[in-house]
Amino acid sequence: MHKPTFSRAFIYAVLILFALYFVFPIYVMLSTSFKDLDTLRATNLLTPPSHPSFAPWVRAWSEACTGVRCDGMQPFFMNSVKMVIPAVLLSSIIGAFNGYVLTHWRFRGADGLFTMILVGCFIPFQAILLPMARLEGVLGLSNSTTGLVIVHVIYGIAFTTMFFRNFYVSIPAELVKAARIDGAGFFMIFTKILLPVSLPIFMVCLIWQFTQIWNDFLFGIVFSGVDSMPITVALNNLVNTSTGVKEYNVDMAAAIIAALPTLLVYVIAGRFFVRGLTAGAVKG
Structure with missing residues (x-):
């Protein structure tokens, strides 16, 4: 005892x-x-x-200097919001569509294509900086929020495709075949049968992509301009800006402001993350 x-x-x-x-x-x-x-x-x-x-928080939000600008973290916080919402939604929807095609509308070379997509999960950020910068220059999207959205969508598709593909494998193929027999087409099966049962894996993708994109620093500092910097870049500039007395209290308040959205996402939806990852672990 x-x-x-x-x-x-x-x-x-x-x-x-x-x-x-x-x-x-x-x-x-x-x-x-x-x-x-x-x-x-x-x-x-x-x-x-x-x-x-609360003075350090007010100063960090609306008055702190990030380089030559002294309007606080507020504009850069909004830049991150404008970047993360479309990037998360687009990469998740494209990943769901890819996972559906790779599992229930198989074609010759599907396994090889999925392997190539998996390789994309392990390519380091630094390896794609030059080709991505060239692509954005050609498209005229350099130093813009739209350009950052495209970068994160492209890099995130590999992960979201992997998540959805592994989840959709657990859905019985007989269900999709029955829908085909009843006359359901490609998009109807996707929207009426698979998407309604995809909430767990959607939560996984949303949490994963939101965290990765919001906390990203490398893409932000490389592909953003003065007016499109995300909050992580602004936080770095704030901490490294020397204008008189070093205000550590303001730096700490700014760091918490930058980390608060991801913390809230995990507190509110964290329980769905593990549940979604294990939802497709056992087929049937």
């Missing part, structure tokens, strides 16, 4: 230590973001704010 109790207590203690280890940086960020500069100089990082101030 004592061994299981001791083992369980030990496991809980280890888990609590790991949780504290991961929560500690968040505590430091939050604590620092609510302190004024005088309190920061007089205390250490672990000291909680005695008189919390």
Whole structure:
């Protein structure tokens, strides 16, 4: 009776230590973001704010300097919103369509094509910078939000196709064949039969793509212009801008603002992520 109790207590203690280890940086960020500069100089990082101030948050949102601009993180936050919503939706819809074709409308070379798409999942970002920059220059989309959307859609199709293909494999082929016999065509089967049961894997793609695109820095700094920079690039510029006194409280508030959308997505829809990944694990 004592061994299981001791083992369980030990496991809980280890888990609590790991949780504290991961929560500690968040505590430091939050604590620092609510302190004024005088309190920061007089205390250490672990000291909680005695008189919390929202001034650093207001300054980070609307007044902080990111290079030569001093209008805060607000315009760049909106740039990321304008970029992430269409990129996530387009890449997920195209991935669903590809997964449907590769599983239930098979053709000669389908397996080889899927293998080539899988290879795209492992191509590093740096390998496509030059050809993608050339493509955007030809299309006239350089330094624009639309260009960033296209980059993320193209790079994300490989992942979304893989997710949907593996999910649609678990859907009985007899269901699709019965629909064909009843006269359902290509698009009707896709929209009336497969899409209604695809909510779990759609949630996986939405969470995956939202996180990847929102947190991306490399594509943002390479393909964006002054007026189309996403929030990750603006945060880097804010932290590295030297205009007088270094305001660590403003930097921490800006970092939390940049991370808040992905945190909210995981808190609200995180339980659907694992559920969606395992939805197609067992066929039938």
